[in-house]
Amino acid sequence: MHNCRTMEHIELLIFDMDGTLYKTECVSVNASLRGIRRVYEENGINLPLPTPVHIMSHIGKRTEDYYKSLLPESVRHLFGKVHKYTQDNEVEALVAGKGVVYDGVLETLGELKRRGYKLAVASNSDPRYFNTVLDSTGIGKFLDRKMCIGMLNAPAKNKAPMLKKIVAELGVKNAVMVGDRIDDVAGAKDAGMDCIGCFYGYGSPLEFEHAIFSVMSLKELLIVFTERK
Numbered sequence: 686m687h688n689c690r691t692m693e694h695i696e697l698l699i700f701d702m703d704g705t706l707y708k709t710e711c712v713s714v715n716a717s718l719r720g721i722r723r724v725y726e727e728n729g730i731n732l733p734l735p736t737p738v739h740i741m742s743h744i745g746k747r748t749e750d751y752y753k754s755l756l757p758e759s760v761r762h763l764f765g766k767v768h769k770y771t772q773d774n775e776v777e778a779l780v781a782g783k784g785v786v787y788d789g790v791l792e793t794l795g796e797l798k799r800r801g802y803k804l805a806v807a808s809n810s811d812p813r814y815f816n817t818v819l820d821s822t823g824i825g826k827f828l829d830r831k832m833c834i835g836m837l838n839a840p841a842k843n844k845a846p847m848l849k850k851i852v853a854e855l856g857v858k859n860a861v862m863v864g865d866r867i868d869d870v871a872g873a874k875d876a877g878m879d880c881i882g883c884f885y886g887y888g889s890p891l892e893f894e895h896a897i898f899s900v901m902s903l904k905e906l907l908i909v910f911t912e913r914k
Contacts, residue, residue: 692909696857697829698797699848701745701864702808704886706794706903707818709744710737711785712778713771717755720771724763732757744887745866747809747834772814779821786822787885789904794827797906801913803855805830807847809868812836829855844872852876863906867892881906 703709714737721734735755743754752764752771778784794804804827808815815833819825830851837846844862852860862873865886870893873880882893884901893899900906 692861693911693914694859695802695861695910696913697803697805697852697855697860698906698910699805699807699851699860699862701844701862701866701869701883701886702806702810702815702818702824702833703745704865704888705863705869705883706786706790706806706824707822708785708787709887710741712775712783713744714740716774716778717767717771719774720767720769721755723770724767725760727766728760728763730760732760741887745809745864745868747868748811768811772811775814776817779817782821784818784822786824787903789902791823791827793903793906794824797910798827800910802910803829803857805851805855806832807844807851807862807872808833809844810835843868843875845875848872848876848878852878861897863903865892870895 700706717740718734725732740755743751746754748768749764752767753761756764756767798804806819806824806828810833812833812835815835819831825831832847832851834841834847848862860878862869862878862880863883864880865883866888870880870882874895879897882896882899884890884899
């Protein structure tokens, strides 16, 4: 843990999902490869598939940006079909129980809840995938609010609108974002809150330059967020 300071004023923790609570690569790398391969086969396209490392480096982006990052420019117009096939593959695997959370996630969420904190998730994913992850992994039972970008009525440049909406709906004054990508840090800043960086996710250290501090495991949050008075 780096540059940690106590956060006694915090009432609400808002978590990113992919790369923060949920180990996305356990399902999504293979699902994305299968989705891209199917679209290539259906359209007679003979192009190399992205590597697993390349796929993992883009996890956490908004849906369109994610798929366009995986596809060569000449076939990016097919991203919608790739997304559909990939999401079908992901949901099938999640329902079959193949989704994995990071070590200590469920225990940490349960203990934070017991200590009196409100908990929420804000994700760049689409509702079908988002809800399936939360339901199948057990994360959802700890949440006071869950929101993904696909639930918003208007496009947003980052997570700030979601964060503001969650804070307003829960009626709290002091919240903090916990995430693994620059989008989490930028969204938190625009929403007027601090962000805690998760080094174990898919972001690079440079993405956490403006995070208030960083953790190597979600369990480290229990050192900072003690019993609420």
